[in-house]
Amino acid sequence: MFYRYHESPIGRLFISGDASGLQQLLMDVERHSWRVGDDWKLAAKELDAVCQQLDEYFAGRRKRFELRLAPQGTHFQQSVWHALQSIPYGQTSYYSRLAEQLGNPKAVRAVGTANGANPISVIIPCHRVIGRDGSLTGYAGGLQRKAQLLALEGASFPEQALLSL
Template sequence: MKVQTTLASPVGDVTLQATDKGLSYVGFAPKSRYPDGSNTHLERACEQLTEYFAGQRTCFDVALDTQGTPFQQAVWQLLCQIPFGETNTYGWMANKLENPKAVRAVGSANGKNPISIIVPCHRIIGANGKLTGYAGGLARKSWLLAHEGIKITQ
């Protein structure tokens, strides 16, 4: 059974959804409405996100239950390898996936990431060093990067 909760944060309310297997959504505008509730995955994610926003956590270790194509799953797993306080580009990701021509496909998969912040798609910037799109909006992306000590000039 999927349940959800809302966590107040410095970047606005964050909606979290989880199944019995793990976290299935973290974001600012859920696609579906599930009953409010809790389970160990939601409790752990809320605790870790609270620590992240307080500057006490730089990585997450919550179980995930994401649904996506094998390519999307590979992109999301690669995002998790980008450390706190660092950024990278779609081109870097395409190269790491051994498919340098897949830059647009990587961007599309990145945009479909269902687990914002924890799967850190906000750490992807343009090849020119500028902010690129973010489902939560560029103001949130800018805040998250600044929170991690990353300065981006526009």
């Protein structure tokens, strides 16, 4: 496993992956600790494509990531993370809509929990999920970052959602 840190407009990011693909992209305030395994190696060029695509995204030149992803999670989490990737750049969705998309409309809370466990933030766009009323619901990186990412993408959400930040 390789890892590195990357500076971005939303703060320092922790990135890790191996030959199977990118496994983590975590922000500095996430509740998940940045765990570096004893056998992990500081990346030389191994994660350069990830950093390059992130820089392009933050500069407004990339709307879709083209990376091999290998997030670790349960089958249900994987299905939610896959569904998140279908939310287009600059658009938002709701937990209930994702649950319906997965064929289980009663799984709204489980979808929310899986969304919160997303280990590859930004690239798997969990920030694009908002409350049905347009509110900026929870985000592991903080609501300010969520608003920043949505604004970068030009997504519309009610102005009152920003008043609580």
